[in-house]
Amino acid sequence: MRQLGPVTLLLCAAAYAQPQQPPPTPNSTLKSPEVNPDKSVTFRIYAPEAKVVQMRGDWMTDPPVQKLTREDNGVWTVTAGPLRPDLYTYFFLVDGVQVLDPKNNLVKTGLSSSSESMVDIPGDESAFHALRPVPHGSLHVEWYMSKATDGMRRLHVYTPPGYDSGSSRYPVLYLLHGGGDTDAGWTEVGRANFILDNLLAEKKAKPMIIVMPDGHPIKDPAQRSRSLEVFSKDLIGDVLPLIEKKYRTAPGRENRALAGLSMGGMQTLEVGLSNLDKFSYLGVFSAGVRDSAEFEKAHGDILSDAKKTNQDLRLFWIAIGKTDFLYKNNQTLLASLDAHNVRHVYRESDGGHVWWNWRIYLSEFAPQLFR
Amino acid sequence: MRQLGPVTLLLCAAAYAQPQQPPPTPNSTLKSPEVNPDKSVTFRIYAPEAKVVQMRGDWMTDPPVQKLTREDNGVWTVTAGPLRPDLYTYFFLVDGVQVLDPKNNLVKTGLSSSSESMVDIPGDESAFHALRPVPHGSLHVEWYMSKATDGMRRLHVYTPPGYDSGSSRYPVLYLLHGGGDTDAGWTEVGRANFILDNLLAEKKAKPMIIVMPDGHPIKDPAQRSRSLEVFSKDLIGDVLPLIEKKYRTAPGRENRALAGLSMGGMQTLEVGLSNLDKFSYLGVFSAGVRDSAEFEKAHGDILSDAKKTNQDLRLFWIAIGKTDFLYKNNQTLLASLDAHNVRHVYRESDGGHVWWNWRIYLSEFAPQLFR
Numbered sequence: 084m085r086q087l088g089p090v091t092l093l094l095c096a097a098a099y100a101q102p103q104q105p106p107p108t109p110n111s112t113l114k115s116p117e118v119n120p121d122k123s124v125t126f127r128i129y130a131p132e133a134k135v136v137q138m139r140g141d142w143m144t145d146p147p148v149q150k151l152t153r154e155d156n157g158v159w160t161v162t163a164g165p166l167r168p169d170l171y172t173y174f175f176l177v178d179g180v181q182v183l184d185p186k187n188n189l190v191k192t193g194l195s196s197s198s199e200s201m202v203d204i205p206g207d208e209s210a211f212h213a214l215r216p217v218p219h220g221s222l223h224v225e226w227y228m229s230k231a232t233d234g235m236r237r238l239h240v241y242t243p244p245g246y247d248s249g250s251s252r253y254p255v256l257y258l259l260h261g262g263g264d265t266d267a268g269w270t271e272v273g274r275a276n277f278i279l280d281n282l283l284a285e286k287k288a289k290p291m292i293i294v295m296p297d298g299h300p301i302k303d304p305a306q307r308s309r310s311l312e313v314f315s316k317d318l319i320g321d322v323l324p325l326i327e328k329k330y331r332t333a334p335g336r337e338n339r340a341l342a343g344l345s346m347g348g349m350q351t352l353e354v355g356l357s358n359l360d361k362f363s364y365l366g367v368f369s370a371g372v373r374d375s376a377e378f379e380k381a382h383g384d385i386l387s388d389a390k391k392t393n394q395d396l397r398l399f400w401i402a403i404g405k406t407d408f409l410y411k412n413n414q415t416l417l418a419s420l421d422a423h424n425v426r427h428v429y430r431e432s433d434g435g436h437v438w439w440n441w442r443i444y445l446s447e448f449a450p451q452l453f454r
Numbered sequence: 455m456r457q458l459g460p461v462t463l464l465l466c467a468a469a470y471a472q473p474q475q476p477p478p479t480p481n482s483t484l485k486s487p488e489v490n491p492d493k494s495v496t497f498r499i500y501a502p503e504a505k506v507v508q509m510r511g512d513w514m515t516d517p518p519v520q521k522l523t524r525e526d527n528g529v530w531t532v533t534a535g536p537l538r539p540d541l542y543t544y545f546f547l548v549d550g551v552q553v554l555d556p557k558n559n560l561v562k563t564g565l566s567s568s569s570e571s572m573v574d575i576p577g578d579e580s581a582f583h584a585l586r587p588v589p590h591g592s593l594h595v596e597w598y599m600s601k602a603t604d605g606m607r608r609l610h611v612y613t614p615p616g617y618d619s620g621s622s623r624y625p626v627l628y629l630l631h632g633g634g635d636t637d638a639g640w641t642e643v644g645r646a647n648f649i650l651d652n653l654l655a656e657k658k659a660k661p662m663i664i665v666m667p668d669g670h671p672i673k674d675p676a677q678r679s680r681s682l683e684v685f686s687k688d689l690i691g692d693v694l695p696l697i698e699k700k701y702r703t704a705p706g707r708e709n710r711a712l713a714g715l716s717m718g719g720m721q722t723l724e725v726g727l728s729n730l731d732k733f734s735y736l737g738v739f740s741a742g743v744r745d746s747a748e749f750e751k752a753h754g755d756i757l758s759d760a761k762k763t764n765q766d767l768r769l770f771w772i773a774i775g776k777t778d779f780l781y782k783n784n785q786t787l788l789a790s791l792d793a794h795n796v797r798h799v800y801r802e803s804d805g806g807h808v809w810w811n812w813r814i815y816l817s818e819f820a821p822q823l824f825r
Contacts, residue, residue, distance in 0.1 A: 132549030178503030182553040222595040249699045425607045
């Protein structure tokens, strides 16, 4: 290998990307977001013509938006926090138009209009989901033909460190995203892969494969009432066989877990309880739940034969935050399970319907699996 | 498996993602972009307070931006095209603020401020890079500790259909992105994975692994002059050994190709010509090139021993568009190679410095590899 010296001119990368540079403005050198030493964060956006600029961050509760202040050069700015170290999502409202931070390429890809920018505040509290110098598993993106939807679908798969160099078979956690997310959500913003890497580095969890399918099988709004039925068919009839063919999975229900957040928590309840021959661990995070009568009607067999259900389910873990808008809804689920003596573990956390909680839930749920 | 009936209320996914719904506005049901039957595209953004809304799409040449028209309800709209079927990138300028399309979750993640929205116009001309019902390879995301940068880095890897079910070893194409992109660029917008899936389905290319590293090893602007040197060390000293350990690669220089676009084309030239013991195929797409004197000085050994160079290089493929701002720059490279009798293949296309060309170049370059 010949040594390469500096090639200054050639390395002005931007010049290759943007041949016609506009004249410089305060925007040219603007930095946003900027994490300050005290863990506060300064947000900036260049919008000289705007009348009102606000922002919404998922750490805000009341009021739900914060105003930015205009400087003379047309840059609007606000400092939030200090904030507890974590990965947060936010967006600007420029004269009411919801926009991502133009200076930030850390993006959470949402479903249709719910994409947001993200800011990562490093620190002890978020170390469990940070990218750290530990052995890393791989993330895989797979495209497959779904018989359930009669179309191409996508899913994400995490394999643990050592998967590629060995021949072991691994248990599988099927992990479902929320209503505003895609199959990339659990890694892009949920950091499921880094959470597992870190747990495994500290020997706090069993090595496992995590499969993150797409929870939105139906694009046509008129057909949405069939979503759960089609999702269930896709998961059981297409995804499971695909994964068991393509990856070195350990066989049988004792090696399969199903968990999900919000809409994915509802899917976990509905699909999981209807397929206890396939799954023996369920994790229900901040789930949308049917009302008691409807739930008891749909899952009468599970509730009426609690003895069998309690044998089948090695772990039935239900978690929600105290200020989650689905909190009361979840209490009715817990009451139904209690009334029928269906064993479960209830985890109540602070906070609401936010990723902060879902990352913590995963970090607590995963270590209990496949023991 | 129990059958699941419709659960209408629960499936209103948005209700779970956004507990506090704002009152409806024309934005609530807005659709953008909308591909019309004649392959024109209608773009819309709700911005009732804005004075001027423009957009820039990578299909535009002169003028480089297009104005949107305000409707009475505060929605701005414009129809572009009909456009040749392809995957295009665009953004809005709302009173001068560069924003992604708030209604579109198809995002090209750029480096810092260069993220853009994308619109996919299906049709015969873009079928070669479309997601089609053919066997699909897998895309892998790997995190690794780089000795060259002394930090964690990320790369993308494509493995062809059949990789997981067999034990064959595969040749490897190392494929480098441009200055405005990340290691996700060649798949997110370049669709390298689908291009290969489609070529392989038609038996037009040899099955290969494609490795897409991160071309920006240095974040600190003051250190940027060392970028090429550090990139080269990372690629040769970290990435190659990682890939050859983790993936079933065929050994030796005859099973390795290096190619890249724009900044990545420059890196291909510089790193490739300095490491002909590692690579025997080079693909230089729309590259930034040193001036003749500098190039001839840096690669005197390659130029002066054309006989050896021509033996070493099974393919030296150089492509650029007629209206690319680097067109003249590339002609000086071609003149240097001609003057020294260094064998190469020159491909001149229509168009400029755009993904349209880079996808075509990859679809023409890959079939020539490892024959």
